[in-house]
Amino acid sequence: xFALVGPPYSAPGNDATLRPMQRRxxxxxxxxxxxxxxxxxxxxxxxxxxxxxxxxxxxxxxxxASLTDTVLGDMLPPEPAARAHAIDAQLSRVQDTIAxxxxxxxxxxxxxxxxxxxxPGRVALVGLLTAWPQATRTQVxxxxxxxxxxxxxxxQQAYHALRDMTNAAYFADPAAWPGIGYPGxxxxxxxxxx
Numbered sequence: 001x002f003a004l005v006g007p008p009y010s011a012p013g014n015d016a017t018l019r020p021m022q023r024r025x026x027x028x029x030x031x032x033x034x035x036x037x038x039x040x041x042x043x044x045x046x047x048x049x050x051x052x053x054x055x056x057x058x059x060x061x062x063x064x065a066s067l068t069d070t071v072l073g074d075m076l077p078p079e080p081a082a083r084a085h086a087i088d089a090q091l092s093r094v095q096d097t098i099a100x101x102x103x104x105x106x107x108x109x110x111x112x113x114x115x116x117x118x119x120p121g122r123v124a125l126v127g128l129l130t131a132w133p134q135a136t137r138t139q140v141x142x143x144x145x146x147x148x149x150x151x152x153x154x155x156q157q158a159y160h161a162l163r164d165m166t167n168a169a170y171f172a173d174p175a176a177w178p179g180i181g182y183p184g185x186x187x188x189x190x191x192x193x194x
Contacts, residue, residue: 048114048117048118049110049114050063050110050112050114050116050117051095051098051110051113051114054095054098054099055095056091056094056095056113057117059114059117059118060113060117061091062117062131062132062133063113063116063117063132064090064091064094064165064166065087065091065132065133066132066133066135066140067140067162067163067166068087068090068091068094068166068170069083069087069137069140070137070140070141070144071144071163071166071167072090072166072167072170073137075170075176075179089173090166090169090170093169093170093172093173094165094166094169096169096172097165097168097169097172098110098165109161109165112158112161112162116158116162117132119131125147125154125155125158126143126144126146126147126155126158127143127146127147127155128140128143144159144162144163147159148160
């Protein structure tokens, strides 16, 4: 599982200090996103949620499939069938990652997913004109970098939340550990008392 709060960290190759999503900011993202949806059509969130009953909807799956393909990039198999299988497995892990969050945070994450999976939210918050399933990796990368370096904290925080959920779900899989040199958890041994 991952935490949306923690100490500041520096991104490789970037002198700017970045901070992971904080709960208060996630609430702001949800509130601002709700206002954005109200301005863009109001009931869109009710019509096309990103997750329903703990399962990613087609809109949520399209969002995270595109994010997975772009964010994880070369960590996924290059062969198309194997890559599609890896992305499908990742979507299950994303669902499990979200399900592991407290209910209130799940609701906030659901709002964020619904917003960025919708056309108005995708354009306004992400800056991506092309629908998630049709967007190229270059288009998604450019949109994510635009969010990351935006002067609006709301866009930056949405970027961090989406990236963190994608990465947390991927690295929760023990099959991913050898690729980053992580040997796995050490066995716990009981202390022998004399």
